[in-house]
Amino acid sequence: MNFLDRLDNYYYSKKPNEVWLMVILVAALIGYLLYVLISDYAYNFRVAQESKFDNLNNKIDEDNNYLRSITVNGDRNYYIKDLSKKIAKKRVELNSYRAKLSKLDGAVSKLNTILYNNGNWSKFLHSIAKQAEDNNLKVYNISNIAYDNNKSFGKVLDVNIKCEGKYGEILAFVNDLEKTQLVANVSKLKLKSTPNVPIADINLTVWGIKP
Numbered sequence: 001m002n003f004l005d006r007l008d009n010y011y012y013s014k015k016p017n018e019v020w021l022m023v024i025l026v027a028a029l030i031g032y033l034l035y036v037l038i039s040d041y042a043y044n045f046r047v048a049q050e051s052k053f054d055n056l057n058n059k060i061d062e063d064n065n066y067l068r069s070i071t072v073n074g075d076r077n078y079y080i081k082d083l084s085k086k087i088a089k090k091r092v093e094l095n096s097y098r099a100k101l102s103k104l105d106g107a108v109s110k111l112n113t114i115l116y117n118n119g120n121w122s123k124f125l126h127s128i129a130k131q132a133e134d135n136n137l138k139v140y141n142i143s144n145i146a147y148d149n150n151k152s153f154g155k156v157l158d159v160n161i162k163c164e165g166k167y168g169e170i171l172a173f174v175n176d177l178e179k180t181q182l183v184a185n186v187s188k189l190k191l192k193s194t195p196n197v198p199i200a201d202i203n204l205t206v207w208g209i210k211p
Contacts, residue, residue, distance in 0.1 A: 158187075
């Protein structure tokens with residue numbers, strides 16, 4: 001006879017109330033053992049879940065407080081819109097400054113052409129010879145006298161040009177001289193007749209800015 005048969009015979013000889021009492025005692029013992037075994041785990045699990053729950057509530061409260069802080073008149077995007085407007089305004093101002101700087105660079109570039117320096121005068125004297133050639137004039141001589149004074153703006157150069165050509169071509173040449181980027185004017189124009197074409201004696205006064 002095996003263990004299960006002996007167990008059946010044992011319970012068979014007992015009264016029903018005694019059997020139920022033993023079942024209840026066994027169930028209570030098993031329950032107690034299970035409680036002892038899992039109580040620590042259950043406690044730790046409950047504590048961990050409560051901590052997560054508290055952290056989640058705190059995060060929700062922080063998010064709600066932040067949303068309330070950035071909401072103006074019911075608009076949560078108020079500060080984003082306001083910042084976008086400020087960025088757009090600054091971009092317009094930046095473009096305006098760039099345009100002003102571009103104009104200033106252009107003005108400085110033009111100013112450099114009338115500054116008193118040897119480089120500009122050399123280019124100017126070379127342009128005189130080129131203009132005479134373009135007007136079909138024969139140049140005999142180009143001489144210049146530089147002036148040094150303490151003023152920031154004044155007469156800086158006298159140029160004497162002696163050339164030969166037709167009357168109309170001489171006048172066209174004089175007109176070209178006065179159209180130069182430099183501040184210049186013809187102070188004297190003397191024509192000497194010859195058997196062929198007149199000879200012109202031209203005095204040109206140049207004004208400039210000293211850096």
